[in-house]
Amino acid sequence: MDIPTTTATDKPRPTFVTGAYTALSRRNLTEATCKKWGYQIADVDGEQAQVANYRSRDGKLVGQKIRFANKDFKVRGELVGLYGQHLWRDGGRRVVVTEGEIDALSVSQAFEHKWPVVSIPHGAQSGKNHVAQALDWLERFDEVVFMFDMDDSGRKGATECAALLTPGRAKIAELPLKDPNDMIVANRSQELVRATWDARDYRPDGIVGAEELWNKINEVNNAESKPYPYKMLNDMTHGLRRGELVTVCAGSGIGKSLFCREVAYSLLQAGEKVGYIALEESVRRTALGIMGLHVGQQLHLQKEIEPEALRPTFEETVGNGRFFTYDHFGSCDSDNLLNKIRYLCKGLECKWIFLDHLSIVISGFDGDDERRLIDNTMTRLRSLVEETQCGMVLVSHLKRPPGGGHEEGAVTSLAHLRGSHAIPQLSDMVIGLERNQQSESDANQTRIRVLKNRFSGDNGLAGTLHFNNKTGRLNESDSKMFTTDNNNNQTVGSPDPF
Secondary structure (H helix, E strand, O other), X not given: OEEOOOOOOOOOOOOEEOOEOOOEHHHOEOHHHHHHHOEEEEEEOXXXXXXEEEEOOOOOEEEEEEEEOOOOEEEEEOOOOOEXXXXXXXXXXXXXXXOOHHHHXXXXXXXXXXXXXXXXOOOHHHXXXXXXXXXXXXXXXXXXXXXOOOOHHHHHHHHHHHOOOOOOOEEEOOXXXXXXXXXXXXXXXXXXXXXXXXXXXXXXXXXXXXXXXXXXXXXXXXXXXXXXXXXXXXXXXXXXXXXXXXXXXXXXXXXXXXXXXXXXXXXXXXXXXXEEEEOOOOHXXXXXXXXHHHHOOOHHHOOOOOHHHHHHHHHHOOOOXXXXXXXXXXXXXXXXXXXXXXXXXXXXXXXXXXXXXXXXXXXXOOHHHHHHHHXXXXXXXXXXXXXXXXXXXXXXXXXXXXXXXXXXXXXXXXXXXOOXXXXXXXXXXXXXXXXXXXXXOOOOEEEEEEEEEOOOOOOEEEEEEEXXXXXXXXXXXXXXXXXXXXXXXXXXXXOOOO
């Protein structure tokens, strides 16, 4: 029945309800547990309801959380502090914080009511506010174990709450079932107790401890590199790796796109899934370029193509179910583009992404706006590579160097990358291509220069490629065509291919 209460102040006291202590059979909670916690069954507005009584530190009833059978809630008074806080002395070895009152009763019962347990009043989303209000009390314990629901909201809430405490004090428990009461209902009390002892130390995102570090070391050791199609480049870089961003740079018309198609084609032939985004050409041109490498013909130059004759080539390359591209319809919005790349990686399980090229993504901007956009785009691409663990090959243009341009065979340099320092800083590998388009004898010779190599540190010239006009292929020239000095920078002792 309802018992009216009054106060001497102008503010009226809430009307609290009283009920009976009884076992909650569906929750597998005993009458003794409910009595310990003051958890009652009462008649409220003509309906049976569960009542969680909130008390001040001196035991005075200050609020009630009333739960009806349809899971609706009502609150009378104020839900001050953490639920059950008045039951325990201040400080000690360990306290467990749960996401709900029933979960608090469940953990307490599993420990035979010998260890402090409390609950936040309003769920994981507002948990950090309540923990902040009770921080002085929680800080008196050596360990504070957050045992929230095993869903996204609960995990996020536990992390937010743990971040409020002194470093080293907070722990986060993991359960095999959704929440502590599910463990009690399944008669797995001992596992619930064990989960408390085994709770892991909270560390902010990105901080790696010894055990995780060892696992990451093993991941690196077990990470398989995929070879480039060119031996000298492969020897210097040790191949392509997932989780790395490779930037290919050169002047206009040097052959960056053809180089990328050769690399993509080699990955397809190795059975890998490839996502290929070419922003300056149609998907038809991209597909014909890959197919042309397979048959040794420049198919895009052919005026007439017989579909039936081309079908086997299609099925062996871009039609084999491992090649995906993006018909951008002239739209290169960076947000939309990154979403497409994420889908290629996560939805279609592409392990390798080719983006040709960065400059068109940020086209239309000048000066500081361009530099800021490059910084932003490169940061997001780098994060996307880390998130998806894809291997990304990115094409970037170069700014014109003093003197002769790259189209006349100028040596590439990190300083020539267009825009800002974000491109070389955020790339794991930077590969420059050099070709003298105006040379009468060597216009089809392309030098590969490794400008940055985070993996092994080996930089410098990495081979010469010859473009075959008949087949449309970039073939590696004899590696003896030139040698390098001790710094692996300059050709000496043999003719410069330019």
